[in-house]
């Protein structure tokens with residue numbers, strides 16, 4: 001049987017990345033691990049997130065994965081180098097692909113990043129963008145309320161719009177022309193963010209989704225793979241806690257109902 005791709009996130013938000021990967025590579029088998037018992041990672045210290053990330057990666061290795069995708073921006077920001085040093089398989093984070101897509105999208109070289117407090121504090125997006133192009137001006141802002149709003153499915157209307165305007169004002173003040181959604185949850189609020197940003201800036205703005213950018217990055221790694229085409233791959237979901245609202249939250253991030261999927265609660 002073809003080896004699966006392992007994907008992990010602090011919770012269910014990383015299903016946006018699993019969705020993008022399975023959309024781009026429908027024949028791949030995916031094993032997704034959501035650390036729902038310990039979400040959020042975005043408010044925790046870097047040391048704690050590194051510890052949690054290692055535990056998630058080690059569990060996924062027991063599925064004989066061929067490639068590990070760190071779908072969580074916060075974990076990518078603080079733990080990617082440690083995971084790459086420990087594992088014998090390729091380990092891909094979401095930050096470098098998002099950074100590259102941001103550089104590609106900008107015309108003025110002024111890029112805004114919306115992410116968790118942990119990702120912003122790590123400076124990972126600034127480093128990733130400047131490693132590709134030193135001339136870019138990068139402005140990162142934490143947008144913590146977007147995480148519970150996305151989980152709640154409250155992605156349009158008064159409350160998310162108010163939050164978006166508050167978080168985007170500092171990016172409008174420095175006149176960015178591109179905003180990278182540097183958090184698994186934010187793609188669900190993409191329309192609201194886009195509209196609020198365009199209103200505040202007085203011109204259109206490019207919204208870059210790091211989930212889609214990460215899936216595109218995998219194409220070079222999977223191109224030579226014999227299983228890049230074939231019958232539809234499987235999606236197995238592991239979670240460290242299975243709350244009552246799991247089905248509706250998971251289906252929002254995955255973009256389809258999760259009934260009938262292979263879902264297990266595990267301990268880490």
Ligand code: DGL
Nearest residue numbers: 010040041042073074184
């Ligand atoms: N998965 C996290 C990220 O992409 C968002 C949720 C959390 O704070 O754990 O940064």
